[in-house]
Amino acid sequence: DQQVKQNSPSLSVQEGRISILNCDYTNSMFDYFLWYKKYPAEGPTFLISISSIKDKNEDGRFTVFLNKSAKHLSLHIVPSQPGDSAVYFCAARSSGTYKYIFGTGTRLKVLA
Amino acid sequence: DAGVIQSPRHEVTEMGQEVTLRCKPISGHNSLFWYRQTMMRGLELLIYFNNNVPIDDSGMPEDRFSAKMPNASFSTLKIQPSEPRDSAVYFCASSPGQATYEQYFGPGTRLTVT
Numbered sequence: 001d002q003q004v005k006q007n008s009p010s011l012s013v014q015e016g017r018i019s020i021l022n023c024d025y026t027n028s029m030f031d032y033f034l035w036y037k038k039y040p041a042e043g044p045t046f047l048i049s050i051s052s053i054k055d056k057n058e059d060g061r062f063t064v065f066l067n068k069s070a071k072h073l074s075l076h077i078v079p080s081q082p083g084d085s086a087v088y089f090c091a092a093r094s095s096g097t098y099k100y101i102f103g104t105g106t107r108l109k110v111l112a
Numbered sequence: 113d114a115g116v117i118q119s120p121r122h123e124v125t126e127m128g129q130e131v132t133l134r135c136k137p138i139s140g141h142n143s144l145f146w147y148r149q150t151m152m153r154g155l156e157l158l159i160y161f162n163n164n165v166p167i168d169d170s171g172m173p174e175d176r177f178s179a180k181m182p183n184a185s186f187s188t189l190k191i192q193p194s195e196p197r198d199s200a201v202y203f204c205a206s207s208p209g210q211a212t213y214e215q216y217f218g219p220g221t222r223l224t225v226t
Contacts (some may be wrong), residue, residue: 032213043116043203043217044155089155098143099168100215104154 003027004092006103014111019077021106023090026071030092034100035064035075038087047088048075080110114138116218118204124224130192133221135204136185145215146179146189147203155203161187194225 005024013019023033031052036044050057050064050073057064063076077084087107091100117136125131137144146158159169164181172179176195181187191198201222205215 034213036217041121041219043205043219045217046214049213091155098160098162099157102147102155104151 002104003030004090004101004103006088006090006106008106009104010107010109012109012111013080015082016079019075019080019084019108019110021075021077021088021090021108023073023075023103024071025073025092025101027092027094027101028071029094030101031095032093033064033066033073034091035062036089036091036102037084038089038105044089077108080108082110082112084108085110116204116206116216118202118218118221120221121219122222122224124226125194126226127195128193129225130190131194131198131223131225133189133202133204133223135187135189135218137187137204137206138216139185141206141208141216142184143207143209143215144181144187145205145207146187147205147217149201149203149220158189158202191223194223196225199223199225 003026034049035047037047038044048059048062050066066073087105089105091102093100119134142163144161147155149155158171159179160167161181179189201220203220205217207215
């Protein structure tokens with residue numbers, strides 16, 4: 001039973017446009033969410049996070065939105081660049097725990 | 113800072129053989145995690161250590177898997193005997209503290225069991 005789902009295995013976007021990566025979760029106890037980016041032959045690297053007390057967090061070109069009622073979060077990349085081409089994982093955890101549940105990832109390809 | 117170091121980067125072995133994966137966490141980090149990545153299940157937590165003590169090994173798939181952390185700078189994940197279904201990428205990650213949100217991942221070990 002996947003508690004964190006990334007239903008789109010892949011996404012292609014033109015350079016300069018917006019990339020939107022989606023993530024759904026089922027556990028209402030999750031209160032902290034992360035996005036990781038992964039290049040081939042490398043480990044995931046932390047990108048951006050959001051706490052459940054917020055509905056938006058922004059860091060440069062990256063913005064994460066959280067809709068608690070829909071149990072949905074999304075990562076927006078504006079403008080998209082070819083170097084953003086990677087696999088993106090969302091992860092969630094419950095308050096007071098160390099254990100993150102990861103989604104299966106979305107492969108983003110930004111076309112030049 | 114060298115980051116999390118894992119070895120080997122690639123391992124090819126035959127079914128039934130013992131496999132040992134190694135991890136050196138970032139200096140000063142007291143939490144260490146072993147993950148397995150597969151296409152079907154994504155990133156799954158296998159085991160979590162805090163201050164060298166295993167806290168949660170509920171993700172270890174079966175008794176063939178074991179992990180140790182003899183000191184703060186070294187951990188191993190062992191599979192004995194290995195099976196083809198163990199083929200995956202195994203990641204080690206560390207974080208500065210149990211309550212810290214961000215985990216730093218190593219480059220992973222790609223294991224192929226034939």
